[in-house]
Amino acid sequence: FFCLSLQAKMSRPVHSRRLEGVDKNIWVEFVKLAATYSTVNLGQGFPDFPPPDFLKEALVTALSGENHMLHQYTRAFGHPPLVKILAQFFGKLLGQDLDPMTNVMVTVGAYQALFCCFQAFVDEGDEVIIIEPFFDCYEPMVTMAGGTPVFVPLRPKAPENGKMMSSADWKLDSAELASKFNERTKAIVLNSPNNPLGKVFSRGELELIADLCVKHDVLCISDEVYEWLVYDGKEHIRIASLPGMWDHTVIIGSAGKTFSATGWKVGWTVGPNRLLQHIRTVHQNSVYHCATVAQEAVAQGFQREFMLYGKPDSYFVQLPKELQKKRDWLVQSLDAAGMKPIIPEGTYFLLADISNFKSDVPDNPNSDEPYDSRFAKWMVKNKGLAAIPLSAFYCRAHKNNYSHFIRFCFAKEEATLKAASDILQKWKQEKTSP
Ligand code: PMP
Numbered sequence: 001f002f003c004l005s006l007q008a009k010m011s012r013p014v015h016s017r018r019l020e021g022v023d024k025n026i027w028v029e030f031v032k033l034a035a036t037y038s039t040v041n042l043g044q045g046f047p048d049f050p051p052p053d054f055l056k057e058a059l060v061t062a063l064s065g066e067n068h069m070l071h072q073y074t075r076a077f078g079h080p081p082l083v084k085i086l087a088q089f090f091g092k093l094l095g096q097d098l099d100p101m102t103n104v105m106v107t108v109g110a111y112q113a114l115f116c117c118f119q120a121f122v123d124e125g126d127e128v129i130i131i132e133p134f135f136d137c138y139e140p141m142v143t144m145a146g147g148t149p150v151f152v153p154l155r156p157k158a159p160e161n162g163k164m165m166s167s168a169d170w171k172l173d174s175a176e177l178a179s180k181f182n183e184r185t186k187a188i189v190l191n192s193p194n195n196p197l198g199k200v201f202s203r204g205e206l207e208l209i210a211d212l213c214v215k216h217d218v219l220c221i222s223d224e225v226y227e228w229l230v231y232d233g234k235e236h237i238r239i240a241s242l243p244g245m246w247d248h249t250v251i252i253g254s255a256g257k258t259f260s261a262t263g264w265k266v267g268w269t270v271g272p273n274r275l276l277q278h279i280r281t282v283h284q285n286s287v288y289h290c291a292t293v294a295q296e297a298v299a300q301g302f303q304r305e306f307m308l309y310g311k312p313d314s315y316f317v318q319l320p321k322e323l324q325k326k327r328d329w330l331v332q333s334l335d336a337a338g339m340k341p342i343i344p345e346g347t348y349f350l351l352a353d354i355s356n357f358k359s360d361v362p363d364n365p366n367s368d369e370p371y372d373s374r375f376a377k378w379m380v381k382n383k384g385l386a387a388i389p390l391s392a393f394y395c396r397a398h399k400n401n402y403s404h405f406i407r408f409c410f411a412k413e414e415a416t417l418k419a420a421s422d423i424l425q426k427w428k429q430e431k432t433s434p
Contacts, residue, residue: 105269
């Protein structure tokens with residue numbers, strides 16, 4: 001009897017319905033594989049070089065300086081020095097006066113900022129448009145909020161004259177995008193520069209999105225965590241600065257990406273109070289507060305960057321310069337090894353075409369798993385090189401259409417990139433030698 005009643009109790013599901021279908025996570029799986037097998041990890045997006053000295057020093061001062069109150073709670077919606085300098089900085093970038101208390105809120109990384117947005121704006125039955133390929137967490141976050149993700153892929157077009165493909169060759173089809181907007185559409189997620197492709201959306205593409213948002217009264221959740229990582233003189237255009245868009249947009253940023261300190265998990269939202277007031281409600285009822293010392297150090301970092309804005313010594317000028325060299329180096333090594341790269345206009349990621357390597361990892365038509373995912377697993381186990389399959393950045397229905405690319409992160413020390421190149425060269429030789 002005891003056993004039976006226990007069984008009866010155990011048959012009741014413990015999880016809430018909103019967790020159904022969102023339990024698997026690509027990062028948990030691939031981070032574990034990389035930790036177990038990789039000798040060279042170009043998988044997850046984080047630098048293996050240190051953050052700038054001025055930032056580390058700011059943290060040391062915050063930790064061991066005289067102001068011991070920095071070890072205690074600060075203002076829930078953001079440490080005052082940080083929201084003040086963010087308001088100043090983004091006010092300057094957007095050309096408008098921002099109120100630090102109502103137009104800015106600090107979050108635990110951009111990840112929490114995204115979570116707050118979906119919880120704050122999305123109801124059961126609402127649709128959220130997501131442009132593919134997309135940073136994978138958008139989909140489960142929309143689902144958990146009760147919304148329905150609606151996907152629209154960027155369409156690649158092969159470049160002429162056998163030129164290397166660029167992320168700019170992946171474009172939105174304007175009619176296709178427009179067809180996704182309807183009376184149920186609540187928001188669109190824009191990620192420019194885009195992870196994993198490295199695409200920097202052009203002014204024309206942003207205007208297209210902006211016009212649709214204004215016309216249909218749709219919000220734009222603008223994930224701009226790679227805003228400073230733009231190459232070849234390209235410009236990162238903030239959609240919030242386009243006509244009518246300030247009132248429709250929440251800008252999301254990350255000190256992790258901005259200052260090469262992803263482990264600090266300091267992020268922010270910037271936008272009109274009509275939107276931020278609801279983000280604050282989610283924040284106060286979930287996380288409530290972010291680590292004070294980290295916020296203080298990030299505030300100091302932004303103070304410095306505000307003074308040096310646009311000058312050669314600015315970290316926001318130096319970092320992309322360094323990363324562009326690393327990008328070019330990895331592009332060349334991949335090309336030489338026969339793994340055709342797509343040149344990214346921004347971010348610290350690039351995609352490479354694995355079609356020439358198919359003989360090493362044969363296709364398995366009976367497997368549900370996309371080819372690139374099996375390839376990436378094989379590569380880390382057999383070659384010690386970790387990368388992330390592109391299909392992870394597509395919805396289930398589209399995964400198999402985009403399964404012959406893998407994503408590499410090039411925010412790495414020269415020695416790490418060289419070690420990756422050595423693996424690829426050796427691999428190529430093994431393939432070509434009889
Ligand atoms: N958005 C994008 C596009 C990202 O690539 C990442 C991190 N990989 C995040 C958000 C999350 O940023 P954070 O580490 O600040 O939470």
